[in-house]
Amino acid sequence: AAGVIQSPRHLIKEKRETATLKCYPIPRHDTVYWYQQGPGQDPQFLISFYEKMQSDKGSIPDRFSAQQFSDYHSELNMSSLELGDSALYFCASTQEGESGNEQFFGPGTRLTVL
Amino acid sequence: DQQVKQNSPSLSVQEGRISILNCDYTNSMFDYFLWYKKYPAEGPTFLISISSIKDKNEDGRFTVFLNKSAKHLSLHIVPSQPGDSAVYFCAAKFGTSYGKLTFGQGTILTVHP
Numbered sequence: 001a002a003g004v005i006q007s008p009r010h011l012i013k014e015k016r017e018t019a020t021l022k023c024y025p026i027p028r029h030d031t032v033y034w035y036q037q038g039p040g041q042d043p044q045f046l047i048s049f050y051e052k053m054q055s056d057k058g059s060i061p062d063r064f065s066a067q068q069f070s071d072y073h074s075e076l077n078m079s080s081l082e083l084g085d086s087a088l089y090f091c092a093s094t095q096e097g098e099s100g101n102e103q104f105f106g107p108g109t110r111l112t113v114l
Numbered sequence: 115d116q117q118v119k120q121n122s123p124s125l126s127v128q129e130g131r132i133s134i135l136n137c138d139y140t141n142s143m144f145d146y147f148l149w150y151k152k153y154p155a156e157g158p159t160f161l162i163s164i165s166s167i168k169d170k171n172e173d174g175r176f177t178v179f180l181n182k183s184a185k186h187l188s189l190h191i192v193p194s195q196p197g198d199s200a201v202y203f204c205a206a207k208f209g210t211s212y213g214k215l216t217f218g219q220g221t222i223l224t225v226h227p
Binding site: 004006031033035041042043044045048050055056058090092094096101102103104105106107108 | 118146148150155156157158159160163203207212213214215216217218219220
């Protein structure tokens with residue numbers, strides 16, 4: 001079965017650079033969530049989209065922005081990168097209205113800021 | 115403010131025995147609880163979930179128990195297998211529809227042959 005695809009899997013950037021992370025949800029899933037997991041920490045919710053509209057916002061810095069496109073894929077744009085942005089970034093998708101409620105996670109993008 | 119807590123960072127169990135992973139939460143508005151398993155270099159994989167209107171849900175070797183009055187849930191794995199060795203995250207959400215997940219810190223389970 002198709003899973004959530006994230007690209008790139010690894011990304012190395014310098015401080016103050018920008019980064020774009022991409023997420024391709026499971027086909028027919030209309031909701032995308034972004035989470036950030038720092039070293040030794042639990043995943044923290046950043047932002048979510050339902051039918052291409054922002055549905056919820058968590059602890060996402062103002063330097064970050066995200067959107068969901070007409071094909072339901074999502075991109076997380078990160079600017080003025082800081083050392084503390086180094087983390088695993090997970091995308092998850094779900095089909096709203098379906099029973100189960102579970103979110104399906106992608107393999108993550110490991111961002112390293114030097 | 116950690117609303118979902120897994121107070122045991124690690125658990126070691128012998129193959130064939132029961133593994134019990136615990137999770138506590140502070141927000142009584144949570145309606146739905148999920149357990150995820152995570153291997154290194156992979157994303158979390160959904161295991162089992164439970165609605166706040168139930169006190170038990172079973173799926174094969176995995177059973178989740180919910181004690182709403184104590185704001186406590188546990189995941190039982192019987193029998194434990196070496197392939198179960200992973201990090202287990204407890205997560206909670208508001209409502210039964212869409213919504214963000216609030217995760218615990220995770221428990222590293224090691225199952226010894």
